[in-house]
Structures are given as structure tokens and as C-alpha cells.
Amino acid sequence: MADIERVIMPGVTHWHSPRFYAYFPTANSYPAIVADMLSDAIACIGFSWIASPACTELEVVMLDWLGKMLGLPEEFLACSGGKAGGVIQGTASEATLVALLGAKARAIRQAKEEHPDWTDYEIISKLIAYASQQAHSSVERAGLLGGVTFRNLPTDEKFRLRGDTLQEAIQKDRDAGLIPFYVVATLGTTSSCAFDVLTEIGPVCNKENVWLHIDAAYAGSAFICPEYRYLMEGIECADSFNFNPHKWLLVTFDCSAMWLKDPSDVINAFNVDPLYLKHDQQGSAPDYRHWQIPLGRRFRALKLWFVMRLYGKNHLQAHIRKQIELAHEFEALVLSDDRFEIVAEVLMGLVCFRLKGPNDLNEALLKRINGNGKIHLVPSKIKDTYFLRLAVCSRFTESADIVSSWQEIKQLTTLLMEEKKH
Amino acid sequence: MADIERVIMPGVTHWHSPRFYAYFPTANSYPAIVADMLSDAIACIGFSWIASPACTELEVVMLDWLGKMLGLPEEFLACSGGKAGGVIQGTASEATLVALLGAKARAIRQAKEEHPDWTDYEIISKLIAYASQQAHSSVERAGLLGGVTFRNLPTDEKFRLRGDTLQEAIQKDRDAGLIPFYVVATLGTTSSCAFDVLTEIGPVCNKENVWLHIDAAYAGSAFICPEYRYLMEGIECADSFNFNPHKWLLVTFDCSAMWLKDPSDVINAFNVDPLYLKHDQQGSAPDYRHWQIPLGRRFRALKLWFVMRLYGKNHLQAHIRKQIELAHEFEALVLSDDRFEIVAEVLMGLVCFRLKGPNDLNEALLKRINGNGKIHLVPSKIKDTYFLRLAVCSRFTESADIVSSWQEIKQLTTLLMEEKKH
Numbered sequence: 123m124a125d126i127e128r129v130i131m132p133g134v135t136h137w138h139s140p141r142f143y144a145y146f147p148t149a150n151s152y153p154a155i156v157a158d159m160l161s162d163a164i165a166c167i168g169f170s171w172i173a174s175p176a177c178t179e180l181e182v183v184m185l186d187w188l189g190k191m192l193g194l195p196e197e198f199l200a201c202s203g204g205k206a207g208g209v210i211q212g213t214a215s216e217a218t219l220v221a222l223l224g225a226k227a228r229a230i231r232q233a234k235e236e237h238p239d240w241t242d243y244e245i246i247s248k249l250i251a252y253a254s255q256q257a258h259s260s261v262e263r264a265g266l267l268g269g270v271t272f273r274n275l276p277t278d279e280k281f282r283l284r285g286d287t288l289q290e291a292i293q294k295d296r297d298a299g300l301i302p303f304y305v306v307a308t309l310g311t312t313s314s315c316a317f318d319v320l321t322e323i324g325p326v327c328n329k330e331n332v333w334l335h336i337d338a339a340y341a342g343s344a345f346i347c348p349e350y351r352y353l354m355e356g357i358e359c360a361d362s363f364n365f366n367p368h369k370w371l372l373v374t375f376d377c378s379a380m381w382l383k384d385p386s387d388v389i390n391a392f393n394v395d396p397l398y399l400k401h402d403q404q405g406s407a408p409d410y411r412h413w414q415i416p417l418g419r420r421f422r423a424l425k426l427w428f429v430m431r432l433y434g435k436n437h438l439q440a441h442i443r444k445q446i447e448l449a450h451e452f453e454a455l456v457l458s459d460d461r462f463e464i465v466a467e468v469l470m471g472l473v474c475f476r477l478k479g480p481n482d483l484n485e486a487l488l489k490r491i492n493g494n495g496k497i498h499l500v501p502s503k504i505k506d507t508y509f510l511r512l513a514v515c516s517r518f519t520e521s522a523d524i525v526s527s528w529q530e531i532k533q534l535t536t537l538l539m540e541e542k543k544h
Numbered sequence: 545m546a547d548i549e550r551v552i553m554p555g556v557t558h559w560h561s562p563r564f565y566a567y568f569p570t571a572n573s574y575p576a577i578v579a580d581m582l583s584d585a586i587a588c589i590g591f592s593w594i595a596s597p598a599c600t601e602l603e604v605v606m607l608d609w610l611g612k613m614l615g616l617p618e619e620f621l622a623c624s625g626g627k628a629g630g631v632i633q634g635t636a637s638e639a640t641l642v643a644l645l646g647a648k649a650r651a652i653r654q655a656k657e658e659h660p661d662w663t664d665y666e667i668i669s670k671l672i673a674y675a676s677q678q679a680h681s682s683v684e685r686a687g688l689l690g691g692v693t694f695r696n697l698p699t700d701e702k703f704r705l706r707g708d709t710l711q712e713a714i715q716k717d718r719d720a721g722l723i724p725f726y727v728v729a730t731l732g733t734t735s736s737c738a739f740d741v742l743t744e745i746g747p748v749c750n751k752e753n754v755w756l757h758i759d760a761a762y763a764g765s766a767f768i769c770p771e772y773r774y775l776m777e778g779i780e781c782a783d784s785f786n787f788n789p790h791k792w793l794l795v796t797f798d799c800s801a802m803w804l805k806d807p808s809d810v811i812n813a814f815n816v817d818p819l820y821l822k823h824d825q826q827g828s829a830p831d832y833r834h835w836q837i838p839l840g841r842r843f844r845a846l847k848l849w850f851v852m853r854l855y856g857k858n859h860l861q862a863h864i865r866k867q868i869e870l871a872h873e874f875e876a877l878v879l880s881d882d883r884f885e886i887v888a889e890v891l892m893g894l895v896c897f898r899l900k901g902p903n904d905l906n907e908a909l910l911k912r913i914n915g916n917g918k919i920h921l922v923p924s925k926i927k928d929t930y931f932l933r934l935a936v937c938s939r940f941t942e943s944a945d946i947v948s949s950w951q952e953i954k955q956l957t958t959l960l961m962e963e964k965k966h
Binding site for chain 1: 548555571584682688735813837947
């Protein structure tokens with residue numbers, strides 16, 4: 123343990139420091155840690171129901187609880203009695219890839235019905251997936267991994283993908299004899315926390331028979347607060363929905379919650395079922411190995427159970443609301459200084475801001491900020507505009523941290539401006 | 545905590561019961577659990593070096609330590625000074641898929657150099673991967689996920705893939721204008737713990753310019769004992785090697801160790817590098833997100849460090865040797881009863897056995913065994929021969945457990961035989 127302090131801690135980036143504002147939050151809480159300890163102690167591998175029934179069954183129930191807490195439409199939940207249900211993936215990247223592979227399997231199956239003479243490879247070469255230019259890098263990467271073409275579509279002035287843009291792109295591809303098959307809509311982009319307009323995108327996807335996957339990795343947690351659900355209107359059109367309780371809902375990494383209205387295509391796409399993995403109860407409960415890329419899986423539903431029971435909906439809502447409030451507090455401070463501008467509407471816990479003026483000025487400022495070691499930010503760039511991102515990350519961040527962090531930024535800005543003058 | 549006992553434990557399959565013999569082991573130990581607690585407490589996300597330098601750097605060093613403990617050729621290790629090195633994947637399934645995607649990228653690149661007019665899809669439609677019929681289900685699944693054709697090649701009388709069989713298959717495909725690009729050799733198959741003959745397969749792969757990936761998920765841990773290294777002779781021909789410390793080396797799930805001689809094709813195949821993930825030190829340390837399917841990753845190297853330091857090589861070797869000895873003890877008991885036969889040579893901790901006679905007799909016996917609830921086995925089948933697998937799994941299994949488990953099997957057999965007579 124002494125070596126942890128000596129060797130490890132000096133090289134750790136402190137994601138839970140109250141003044142860590144980089145990337146997006148990664149969650150942490152005592153209930154989640156205790157649940158992980160139990161999971162490590164039980165140490166079962168839940169690849170099939172029989173390999174540890176409680177591991178599978180608790181996951182089915184927890185994803186229903188969580189889905190209800192978010193206000194997901196009932197057709198995503200296992201309790202609806204259909205094929206639907208949730209599953210814990212490791213990361214949102216995997217959820218995007220799993221949905222893409224399901225959509226690909228469905229598209230191949232449907233194209234073969236219409237064109238029995240086409241080979242799989244011919245069909246795959248025609249498949250087109252879509253996301254906004256602001257989608258996360260893992261979306262483009264899912265296309266690379268899945269071996270299909272992705273189109274990154276332009277966004278509106280609020281960095282949102284709109285229905286018309288999607289409709290046009292799909293029509294253009296259909297006219298060229300291609301097969302639009304998959305759309306990823308982002309609720310809460312990484313660069314600026316923009317929300318694609320689902321009420322427009324959803325109907326286009328349904329009309330065009332295109333699988334709609336929703337990536338709400340960060341912002342999805344906010345839907346436990348009813349006042350933010352307007353941002354997911356249109357979700358009823360989606361085939362799959364994903365968000366990361368391990369980002370903003372106090373559940374330690376990894377716990378990425380994904381729901382599928384109809385998992386059949388995902389399950390059938392990867393289904394290899396050797397005798398040593400078969401069991402008598404197949405079909406009566408999910409064998410989650412068919413829902414994911416890996417075979418093995420830990421008992422992660424325990425973390426969800428512990429966090430939901432020990433905090434309860436009210437405390438989880440309070441956590442989300444507090445962090446959004448802190449972001450608005452920082453936004454107000456930025457707006458109070460006319461050297462700065464806000465780059466994107468602040469809806470969640472992320473504030474995108476910059477010094478008015480050229481990009482290199484902002485790059486220089488960020489270098490000073492991170493070099494000074496008191497707070498940590500990462501930048502982003504949209505349409506050639508470079509800006510700084512302040513994401514309220516830590517559960518320990520308080521108003522005093524926001525105020526002193528702003529002081530730090532202001533002081534470094536003043537110094538920088540003075541040096542520029544000389 | 546009371547609800548854990550009431551709700552969860554009755555539905556848990558006890559993988560660490562001394563009489564759990566199903567599947568393969570999943571590891572557990574106090575040092576690993578403590579390291580996981582620390583990992584949960586630090587709760588950094590190690591997708592890039594800068595996101596937590598210690599997380600990346602400890603992983604680089606631990607994979608070198610582990611590789612040396614196994615006696616891997618130096619060209620797999622980061623300390624060799626080249627591009628090579630190790631990475632912790634979640635599961636062997638992911639390692640097989642990552643290697644396949646790297647091999648696919650390399651094959652496409654090379655085919656394009658020779659045939660600049662071919663499209664990616666044309667090339668992909670010609671790609672052929674190979675593994676033995678005894679390879680794990682995740683190997684075939686990697687083919688499905690990666691969208692390429694896999695050939696399951698026949699094995700010899702010891703259920704091993706041989707060089708001639710592979711050479712013939714490759715030649716036949718080349719003659720048909722196809723592009724052999726990837727071979728998965730298994731060291732320790734799931735059904736019977738057979739070892740493909742690397743000394744034959746390796747040279748064929750090298751001569752044919754085909755990526756050789758070695759899946760030693762279970763048996764790889766045994767290579768820390770020099771007396772078992774003869775089973776990995778030929779490994780110097782491989783491009784990538786993988787085994788699961790989380791199976792047999794006392795490190796809790798998940799921790800699947802993978803080494804790549806040259807990770808460039810893997811890294812370049814998936815590389816999407818947005819500004820918010822870039823940093824100043826790129827290139828001087830691995831950004832492990834490029835080596836894996838997910839983006840996020842936990843601080844899993846801590847588990848390896850704790851287990852290697854607290855047990856030391858000697859105690860880890862003793863653990864492996866003891867479990868293999870217990871398997872031989874069980875083998876001797878089976879051989880002492882002439883109603884039974886051993887189905888495959890016992891090399892590691894797995895004993896494959898059956899009642900002489902028809903499959904349904906063995907199916908009936910297994911049903912009795914598992915139904916009785918004292919011990920747990922799963923079956924397998926090779927070339928229409930159904931058999932029972934007893935894998936020494938738990939760290940708590942002792943000779944007395946082996947003896948009483950054999951008593952249980954014998955008694956249930958006698959009962960079954962008597963009932964059959966009536």
C-alpha cells in the first residue's frame with residue numbers, strides 16, 4: 123500500500139477532484155464500490171442464465187427499474203411482456219457497435235428477401251449509416267469496426283442534427299441505389315452537449331425503415347428529472363437507447379445501460395451456441411452473452427441495485443440538478459466578463475466558452491490553465507472555432523470551487539493579455 | 545446486506561465452491577479484490593495516457609512482467625524497444641476480434657497495393673480466416689462480428705489442428721482466388737484442452753503471410769511453469785498471443801492479457817482521434833483506446849501488480865501445479881473403474897470422461913449429477929461423442945473433494961445402471 127502512494131498516485135489524473143472539469147464525469151459512490159466488492163467476492167461469470175441465475179435476473183429487473191426512472195416508453199422494458207429489455211454493456215461505444223451489428227443483420231436479411239441473388243458482401247457494400255458531425259468518435263469507429271460506410275451529416279446553428287438533413291441524405295443514397303440502414307442520434311454531444319432533434323429524426327427513420335439508435339451516454343442520466351425529458355421526445359421511434367449510469371448516475375465504471383425494443387436481430391447476428399454453454403432453460407430468460415461483444419460478464423447489476431436503493435430517485439435527481447445548477451453558475455460568471463463568450467446553450471453540466479478572438483489565443487489560455495495544475499479542462503472545436511469545455515464532473519464540486527476556478531481562469535487570462543500587449 | 549442473502553445468494557451459481565467443475569475456472573484472490581477496490585476508489589478512466597498516466601504505464605510494465613513470467617519471446621514485449629507490447633482486454637473473445645480486425649486491415653492494405661482497382665468490399669469478400677473445429681465459439685463469433693468467412697478445419701486424433709490440414713486449406717482457397725488472412729490457433733481448447741500444433745501451424749502462417757493469433761485463454765497460465773512451455777513451442781511465429789489471467793492466475797475477472805508484435809494495424813484500423821481526446825505526449829506511450837473495442841477502461845493493471853507481488857512466481861506456479869495434479873488424481877480414479885473411459889489426454893486441469901456406451905447414457909448420468917446438486921459439471925461433444933468435463937476450478941478444491949466427487953459420480957452411475965436393468 124505504501125507503493126501505491128509512492129509509485130501510482132503521483133501519476134494519477136484525479137478524476138474526482140472537485141476541480142477536475144475535463145471530458146465528462148465518471149461516476150463514483152460508496153454504494154457502488156461496496157456492490158463491486160460483493161461482485162468480486164461472488165465472482166460468478168454471467169454469460170448465460172444458468173451460469174448464475176441471480177446475475178441475469180437482477181439485471182433484467184434493474185434495467186426495468188432504471189428505464190422507469192428515466193421515463194422510457196414501456197415498449198423498451200422487459201415488464202412489457204414482449205421481447206424488449208435492457209442489458210448492461212461495458213461502454214457506450216460497445217452499445218453503438220452492438221446496435222449497428224443488429225441493424226446490419228436486419229438490413230442484410232431484408233435485402234435478401236427482396237433480392238435473393240445478392241450476396242452478403244454486395245449488400246454490405248451498399249449499406250449506409252448516418253450520424254451528425256458532432257457524434258462521438260466511437261460512432262465513426264463503430265462504422266470502421268462493423269465495416270460499413272458512415273455519413274457525418276451537418277448540424278444546425280445549435281449543433282443539432284435535423285430531420286430534413288437526414289431525410290435528404292437518405293433520399294440521395296436511395297437514389298444512388300444504396301441502402302440506408304442505421305442512424306445514431308446523439309442526446310448530449312461530447313463537444314457541446316447538443317441534442318439532435320429526435321421529434322424530427324425519429325419519424326424519418328421509421329418511415330424509411332432505418333434502425334434508430336440513441337446515444338445519450340452522458341446526458342441520459344438527466345432524464346430521471348422530468349423537467350429534462352422534453353429533450354428525449356421522439357424516443358418512441360427508436361429501436362435502441364443507451365446511456366451511461368457510470369458517467370453521471372453514481373455507478374462506478376463500467377455500467378452502460380442499453381435497451382432494445384426487439385433484440386432478435388442482435389441475438390441472431392452473433393449466436394454461436396456450443397454444447398458447453400447450452401442449458402435446459404434457454405428462452406425463458408435472456409442469455410446475455412448473445413447481447414454483447416464479450417462472452418464473460420461480471421455481476422454489474424448489483425451496483426445499480428445498491429445505488430438506486432441507497433440513494434433513491436430523489437437523491438439522484440438532486441445530484442443531477444445540483445451539477446446543472448453549478449454549470450449555470452459558471453455560465454453566469456463567464457457572461458459577466460465581456461472578454462469571454464459562451465459557445466453553446468448550457469443545458470446540462472457542460473459549459474463551452476472561449477475568449478473572444480482568435481483560436482490561438484484560446485489555445486494559449488488552455489495551456490496556461492492546465493499547466494498551472496489547479497483545474498483541468500479539455501478543449502474542443504466545432505466548425506473551426508476552438509473553445510474550452512468546463513464539465514462539472516466531481517460529486518465533490520461545490521459553488522466555492524466554481525467561483526475559485528473562475529478566478530483562476532480570469533487571472534490567467536489577464537496575465538496572458540498583458541503579456542500579449544508587450 | 546440482508547437482502548443479498550435473501551434475494552441474491554439463493555440464485556448464485558457458486559463458481560468458487562470446491563466442487564464446482566463446470567466450464568473453466570474464473571479466478572479469485574484477496575490481493576486481486578483489494579486491487580479492484582483501489583481501482584474503484586481511484587476511478588480514473590484510462591482511455592489515453594494523459595487521462596491517467598499511471599494507469600497506462602503500470603499496464604505496459606505489468607504486461608512485460610507477465611510476458612517474462614510466461615517465457616514469451618522478447619519480440620512481444622514493450623521492453624524489446626520496438627512497437628510490440630501487451631494490453632489488457634476484457635475477454636479472450638475481444639482479443640480474438642481485435643486481432644481479426646487488425647489482420648483484416650493489414651490484408652486490405654496489402655491487397656490494395658497489389659490491386660489498386662479493387663474496392664474494400666471486393667477484398668473483404670475474398671478474405672478467409674481459419675481455426676480448428678475445436679476452437680472456442682467466440683472465434684466463429686469474431687468472424688460473424690468482423691464480417692469475414694471462417695473455415696473450421698478438422699483436427700487429428702488428439703483434437704489438434706495440424707500444419708498439413710491448414711496448408712491444404714490455404715492452398716485450396718488461394719487456388720480459388722481467395723485471400724487467406726487470419727488463423728486462430730488454440731492452446732487448450734474448451735471441449736478437451738487440446739493444443740493445436742504450433743510448430744507446424746506457425747511456419748505455414750509465416751510462409752503464407754497470414755496473421756497468426758494464439759488463443760490460450762485457459763491454458764496460457766500454465767506457461768509460467770517451464771515444464772509446460774513445450775506446448776507453446778512455435779509461438780515465435782505468432783503475430784498476437786492471448787490468455788486470461790482471470791481464468792487461472794488468481795486475478796479477478798476481467799483481465800485478459802494480449803500481446804501484439806506490431807500493433808500498428810490494430811491501432812490504425814480503429815483510429816478516430818477527436819480534439820477532446822488528443823494530448824501533447826501522443827506517441828511516447830500507448831493510448832490504449834486504440835488497442836481495444838471500448839473507449840473507456842478501468843485501472844486493471846493494479847490487479848496484476850498485486851497478484852504478482854503478493855504471491856510471487858513460486859506460489860503461482862504451485863497453484864497451477866496443484867490443480868493439474870488434482871486433475872490427474874481424478875483421471876486415475878476414472879481409470880480405476882472399467883465402466884468409464886478417458887476421452888482426451890489430460891494435460892492441464894481438465895478431465896474429459898464418459899461411461900463406455902451410448903451418449904444418452906452419459907446424458908442421463910450428467911442430469912443426475914447436476915440434479916443432485918453436490919457437484920456441477922458441463923458436457924461437451926466431439927465428433928458425435930458426448931462426454932463429461934471435470935475442470936478443477938476452485939482455489940479451494942482439495943484432494944478430499946476430488947475423492948468425494950468421484951464417489952458421488954460412481955454412486956449415481958451404479959444407481960443409474962441398476963435402474964436401466966429394471
